[in-house]
Amino acid sequence: MERIPILKMGRFLLVTIQVDLYDRLALTLEEDLVQMVYDTGASGVLIDISALSIVDSFMGRIIGNIAGMSSIMDAETVVVGMQPAVAITLIELGLPLAGVHTALNVERGMALLESRMSARPDDTSDADDD
């Protein structure tokens, strides 16, 4: 079955969507990502959608789901690279992707994740160990 690859980069997971998303593929990505967050203990997920010429309500919902699921597993999601025409269309469609962090490109998305991580209480502290 066709799958979208998920790369592990340090504490983060990077997904670059390079193909046209059909519904089953998007759902598989959602499952794979949440599993991967669990398996790797990743603290951030970066989804690069710069190659996507369309995000409709179904894909928007999947992106929202991924962010929500990752969040309850203690990982933050940043969506990067949205094309301007896609952004305009999403707002008119009525899907503002509330609750999803966004950044202009992968570099800025990484920086955003890093800054959010450093704002967290230190992971290595033994406060919760007992």
Added chain:
Amino acid sequence: MPMTIKENMAIQQERDLVYCRNRVKEIAAKIGMGIVNQTKLITATSEIARNMLRYAGGGNVKVEVITRGKLEGLQLVFEDSGPGIPDINKAMQDGFTTGNTLGLGLPGAKRLVNEFAIQSVVGKGTTVKILKWKNG
């Protein structure tokens, strides 16, 4: 010089949605539609075609280049012979859904195009007609 393009596409499975979106985008680009309008049109197309697939088990899309005076645009007609929509006014409300979705499909699609018409007969099927002007 206006182009005459008429095309028929069957929507029977998810993959057909991808093909349909891509083909509509190609035709829109061919008549010189800008990228923002192209994106709005294929997003509306995706919403309506997905509804057709989900609720009617599939259907047909007719794409046609339309000219009205100096205006040129693309008209799409989505036809299915599914169960029909009992209450169209409800279906056109934001957030109304009978499936497990956001309920943005039809009302969202309407906001993205210049003209939108829907007709449905319970037990017979649904027809949705949309039109997007090249510069609209």
